[in-house]
Amino acid sequence: MSKEVSVVIVTRNRPVLAIQAVASILACDHENFEVVVVDQGDVPLELSADPRLRLLRSEPGLCRGRNQGISSARFDRIGCTDDDCVAPRDWVTRIAEVLEPDRAGLVFGNVCAGEAGDGLIPAHINQQASSARTPWQRNRIEGMGACMALRRSAWVELGGFDEYLGTGAPLPAGDETDFAIRALVAGWEVRTDPRLELVHLGERQRDELADLTSSYWRGTGAVFAKFLRLRPGPALFSLTGLGLRWLYGGGSHVARSTEAARLARLTSFLHGFRLGFTTPLQEGCFSAPDGLQRRVAPPGGE
Numbered sequence: 001m002s003k004e005v006s007v008v009i010v011t012r013n014r015p016v017l018a019i020q021a022v023a024s025i026l027a028c029d030h031e032n033f034e035v036v037v038v039d040q041g042d043v044p045l046e047l048s049a050d051p052r053l054r055l056l057r058s059e060p061g062l063c064r065g066r067n068q069g070i071s072s073a074r075f076d077r078i079g080c081t082d083d084d085c086v087a088p089r090d091w092v093t094r095i096a097e098v099l100e101p102d103r104a105g106l107v108f109g110n111v112c113a114g115e116a117g118d119g120l121i122p123a124h125i126n127q128q129a130s131s132a133r134t135p136w137q138r139n140r141i142e143g144m145g146a147c148m149a150l151r152r153s154a155w156v157e158l159g160g161f162d163e164y165l166g167t168g169a170p171l172p173a174g175d176e177t178d179f180a181i182r183a184l185v186a187g188w189e190v191r192t193d194p195r196l197e198l199v200h201l202g203e204r205q206r207d208e209l210a211d212l213t214s215s216y217w218r219g220t221g222a223v224f225a226k227f228l229r230l231r232p233g234p235a236l237f238s239l240t241g242l243g244l245r246w247l248y249g250g251g252s253h254v255a256r257s258t259e260a261a262r263l264a265r266l267t268s269f270l271h272g273f274r275l276g277f278t279t280p281l282q283e284g285c286f287s288a289p290d291g292l293q294r295r296v297a298p299p300g301g302e
Contacts, residue, residue: 004076004077004096005032005092006034006035006074006075006078008069008079009021009022009035009037009083010038010058010062010065010069011083012039012083012168014041015046017084019047021082021086021087025092027089028089029092029093033092036054036073037054037069056069060168061163061166062175063166064163070155070160075152077149077151078152078155079091079092079149080148080149084201085201091197097195098196099150103133104151104188104189104191105150105188105189106148106150107192107193108141108180108193109147109192109193109195109198110124110147110196112125112198113199114203118206119206121203121204122204125194126142126143126193129191129193131192132189135227136237137184138180138181138184138227138238145166145175146200147197149196154186157186159283159284159285160285162179162286170275171219171286172215172219173218173220174219175219181223181227181230182284185284213264213265214268218272218275221270222279222286224238224242225272230284246262
């Protein structure tokens with residue numbers, strides 16, 4: 001029997017890409033799934049009618065949109081992707097497969113770069129599957145929110161995504177890393193699985209990269225400060241690994257960066273780290289920037 005899956009896509013002011021992303025999901029060959037699109041655009045998105053498709057509206061904020069979409073989802077197995085991605089026909093089936101272990105709360109897949117012009121398309125490739133079951137093992141797990149699967153029951157237990165993090169929030173990055181850390185703290189397994197894979201089309205121009213990198217490291221700094229507040233021992237161990245990667249490159253583009261660029265990353269990280277220590281926490285999440293409550297409902301939808 002087919003495992004039911006809900007796919008959640010948050011979109012804002014990218015109608016052409018969003019329509020393409022939704023069409024690729026609806027073309028998947030899984031037997032029983034739904035697509036929940038959360039539109040945050042200035043002009044309402046128009047999508048072709050499909051019985052598997054629901055279109056919601058929300059205020060801006062990636063994690064706010066994810067929380068609203070997952071709150072409305074009908075099924076426990078959830079796939080999340082972005083409005084500038086295209087999924088292969090077996091993507092929904094892969095979501096059902098990679099979440100098969102009972103305590104698999106979050107799984108990151110591969111994000112492959114599509115064809116780019118003069119800019120750069122962010123991507124992340126895991127060559128082999130890996131698993132972390134405790135906060136001490138967090139360094140085993142890396143991934144992008146553009147391709148991830150999670151259990152709605154884990155999302156409910158954790159109180160949703162932290163709406164202080166992610167695109168459109170005060171700290172516009174680090175949201176998926178934060179969710180992974182909190183899942184590990186709560187006893188859920190977090191995995192990477194290269195069987196789950198899609199294509200990212202979101203090209204960034206060269207003059208955008210400095211701001212993008214600064215945002216990423218500022219969000220990462222805040223997440224690790226929170227991790228230190230929640231679990232000091234594992235956080236210090238993970239920070240040591242992160243520091244070594246920054247110092248020696250760790251196989252990333254950091255190794256090819258200029259000294260000035262590496263210092264800029266460190267400055268952004270420390271800025272975020274300070275914010276992560278001074279921002280109040282409520283049940284593992286930073287206090288919502290506007291006082292709104294996260295919309296977390298029991299499994300089965302509202």
